[in-house]
Amino acid sequence: MVRRDFKIGDRIRLLDVTTLNLNDCFINDEIITIMEVEDGEGFVNRNGVIWYINHHHIEAWEFVEEEPKEHVDHPQHYGGADNPYEAIKVIEAWDLGFCLGNTIKYISRAGKKDPAKEVQDLNKAIWYLQRHIDKLKEEV
Numbered sequence: 715m716v717r718r719d720f721k722i723g724d725r726i727r728l729l730d731v732t733t734l735n736l737n738d739c740f741i742n743d744e745i746i747t748i749m750e751v752e753d754g755e756g757f758v759n760r761n762g763v764i765w766y767i768n769h770h771h772i773e774a775w776e777f778v779e780e781e782p783k784e785h786v787d788h789p790q791h792y793g794g795a796d797n798p799y800e801a802i803k804v805i806e807a808w809d810l811g812f813c814l815g816n817t818i819k820y821i822s823r824a825g826k827k828d829p830a831k832e833v834q835d836l837n838k839a840i841w842y843l844q845r846h847i848d849k850l851k852e853e854v
Contacts, residue, residue: 722751723747724747724748726748726778727745727775728745728746728774729742729774729775729776730742730774801822804822805818813842813843813846816838818839820839821836823835
């Protein structure tokens with residue numbers, strides 16, 4: 715166990731939860747998130763009860779470091795680096811240009827980057843597709 719002041723949002727893995735009738739509250743190897751901090755000590759809310767992390771019921775724990783998410787180079791919401799159909803690879807392979815490329819990009823990521831914005835992504839795809847169609851009509 716590392717001594718360090720907690721911050722709100724810290725994630726810790728419980729290593730040894732004693733069984734003083736707490737079987738329904740915590741389990742060994744469970745990961746919990748610090749919800750409140752007072753004087754550097756962490757607290758979690760479980761079933762409406764505030765628990766002090768280093769309380770005698772929670773004997774040992776460790777910090778859990780999250781793996782950083784890639785936001786620029788091959789992010790997962792576009793398929794990731796190992797995906798042969800990652801949006802940018804398809805756009806470049808098919809030489810789609812700006813408007814059609816954005817159409818493909820927004821369709822391929824719809825609901826993956828932010829599930830709450832799936833309709834917004836699809837509307838963006840429609841907007842770029844319509845813009846491309848309008849330009850084609852102008853050229854005729």
